[in-house]
Amino acid sequence: GAGVSQSPRYKVAKRGQDVALRCDPISGHVSLFWYQQALGQGPEFLTYFQNEAQLDKSGLPSDRFFAERPEGSVSTLKIQRTQQEDSAVYLCASSLPREPSDTQYFGPGTRLTVL
């Protein structure tokens, strides 16, 4: 079956622009996660959804970052007024129902470059 997909794969934005990154999780996966991965580093947690409920957004670096999953499937990560420090790869992951601590299945990521 299809894995986690993300779009776009690459995004170049001018500083101050808003961007929206999309994640399509594996069908039936209840849990969805967003991570930010800076160059040469491991992924860092941004936010977690269980179905449509955003249960944890403690990793969002500022109020310019906003995520939603209105119907409990597709999720969008929005970054307003992008800054150069937002340049990173944004990874989405999903996991099996009721097992958020178990294996997470990652998408290929969106590489965001802010000029």
Next chain:
Amino acid sequence: SQQGEEDPQALSIQEGENATMNCSYKTSINNLQWYRQNSGRGLVHLILIRSNEREKHSGRLRVTLDTSKKSSSLLITASRAADTASYFCARWTGANNLFFGTGTRLTVIP
């Protein structure tokens, strides 16, 4: 901020040799997972070991966990060029997310 370190940061070996990567952490865990990331790609789950387990095997992979030392190791036996990638350990601590280390970049020379 990240809560652990992989060691070494980079490792270069000849094809057929074994590769060992270590992971240390600071807080208690529910489980520890290892992931592989090829350049420009997403992460692929390799193996999960729970806090009450000491060793697990999967194909050419062997993972050990020592909760008293807060450390884990990943052994890849009989390495192949296709094993070239970055390897990350990730800890599930009971919060709602995985905490990843900084990764080990493995290069397997054909």
